[in-house]
Amino acid sequence: MKPDPDLAAVAHVISAVRTRQPLVHCLTATVSMGIVADGLLAAGARPMMTETLAEAPTVTTVADALAVNLGTLSTDAMDGIPATVAVAVRDGRPWVLDPTAIGLAPVRTPLARQLLDSRPVVVRGNASEVLALVREGAGGRGADSVASPDAAQEAAREVVRRTGGAVAVSGAADLVLDAGRSASVARGTALLSRVTGTGCLLGALTAACCAVEADPFRAALAATTWLTVAGEVAAGRAAGPGSFRMELLDALDAVGDAAGALTGTGEDR
């Protein structure tokens, strides 16, 4: 049986991450630093986490990609993010924006919108977050989405028009799109939302894939598939959210060429 062409493309990106072990600089929510770092290591990439204005712009010069996540947003991160993104842009390094829990929060919401001008190669968020990037007054409740996938798809297209990159919208089915392509990944498990930071990890894993795959759409699709397939493998072995977290890290390390058919995944146009 011929392997699914998408699966082959995804497996190619996974393999490249493991071979090239990209160094991913993450400015991420304090609460999810642990799972983001361990998830990148499990995937074969290498994390870096300094977020201060005094050091982050300098150390980011050795990174292969940058992931910026606005969850919890410490004052160190508020200060460090714009200058660090500016260095990544100057150096032509791919960077990913994860506008976690924007909408109501008064600092991260305008910051996220302003960061679109620095053209992240991928924006990753849930439906509410993507909507809040382009609509005043929109936003979820905490880290959870309350927006419909359809409204988010329209907003995602608007983001794509501004950045020229790709957008990945998490949900029951994940949506990945850019200016000319669109794919739906109907994989994963509800347990992914029972562990803190799995969305942040997806953003960082997307940055790792962007470090080895120049096409942001393909990189985002690979990261989304990698994490959701690993989630399915982990769910089959877990007895609850605690063991699921551990199994997810093991599965990120194990998922690869034998990831299985990507049912429900494919470019729509």
Next chain:
Amino acid sequence: MKPDPDLAAVAHVISAVRTRQPLVHCLTATVSMGIVADGLLAAGARPMMTETLAEAPTVTTVADALAVNLGTLSTDAMDGIPATVAVAVRDGRPWVLDPTAIGLAPVRTPLARQLLDSRPVVVRGNASEVLALVREGAGGRGADSVASPDAAQEAAREVVRRTGGAVAVSGAADLVLDAGRSASVARGTALLSRVTGTGCLLGALTAACCAVEADPFRAALAATTWLTVAGEVAAGRAAGPGSFRMELLDALDAVGDAAGALTGTGEDR
């Protein structure tokens, strides 16, 4: 066999948390953010962790309860806590104070005492911490208690007189009391003190229970029972502190109506 009436009340609160999935805003120790967030998610609640003065008072307006823990106390948290508590008080939202490691520490100790004026519905701490809330010069050693349960009980009654709420004192047997009631929960396992942040998690879980149960005494008793029974289940499956941490999260998800008889638990008066 008729179920223990306490067990029925506890099971009712657990069920309500799972059904209503309260959003709990946590200003907590950096070191325990991970287990607090994962523990709340395992219990069926939803965590939110922003602590800056710039954002925490605003985002707390969408939360169902607030948990304030003074462990590690970053400068962000020092700045953000008083204003965030003020919003919770203004909006009539239940909030829980966990005065972690007060006594010697020069910022958190007066802060904890001052926060009593904002009348937390529950104060949760170990014997040394509860004692240090009302006695100059008292306090433990790091996060560990050196005070006797009896001295703590007297101090807890003084806290109750000031706040009008409930107090939960952790120890070999946990004590929960308010102005008119008192209960002892002789459950749990020594392994709970071999994992960082289980006390912080209990404070946050108490806030989750306060979001669905208007009686702070019953909410605190339910949270204490929930966590300690889950600890017993986890201890029976764990090979050491690492696997215990994972099993504890699985057990928080699983413990419920079938939690078993609450031996040693009951209202004393």
Next chain:
Amino acid sequence: MKPDPDLAAVAHVISAVRTRQPLVHCLTATVSMGIVADGLLAAGARPMMTETLAEAPTVTTVADALAVNLGTLSTDAMDGIPATVAVAVRDGRPWVLDPTAIGLAPVRTPLARQLLDSRPVVVRGNASEVLALVREGAGGRGADSVASPDAAQEAAREVVRRTGGAVAVSGAADLVLDAGRSASVARGTALLSRVTGTGCLLGALTAACCAVEADPFRAALAATTWLTVAGEVAAGRAAGPGSFRMELLDALDAVGDAAGALTGTGEDR
């Protein structure tokens, strides 16, 4: 069969940590706070994590040892570290320096060099970090080493001349040395580098051992052996990096007198 004499010395230190349960104040990378705290607890020690200038110098007075790690280096830690180290020095308390990811980073690199004047009893780092302590322009890439063990050994001897203490250099084989002794610990597993913060944990565990063993060389050798042997035990049980992290904590708790022969370990001179 007579037990290896080194093993007996290591087992003696492990036993002393479990009996005396030293309180170890850790100013450490935010990303690794969780594994450092849980690792110390698993080992039988007790962690303390406050890093602000406002509180850390005061609370450190009750600690038995201090561990300073420069990874991620928040502004709170930048401000708090020098004053906290000064108190430890004033009080004659052993302290350990872990110069994580120095070299390129503009704040931590001069800070680490300056902290050598406060004579840490042990400096623990990888080859690049130890080299960057004494050579301008040296340093690794993120948290990973790019220096050779031989270059690091020469640099380590220079550090020893400045501090009068011991140095532990992590690598495929770990090197521990002081002014008159040198040992190589060829234990461990590649999985230790697939989990974030295991190096930070080794620094903190070294501080715990220094609290119960006055000879820094023996303390560093014990901590290095303890962690790497636990890593081997965990690797034998793990299916991937997620389960390895859990098993490592269980093994830190279990490793002891029956740790097994320390092949490849021994004082060279």
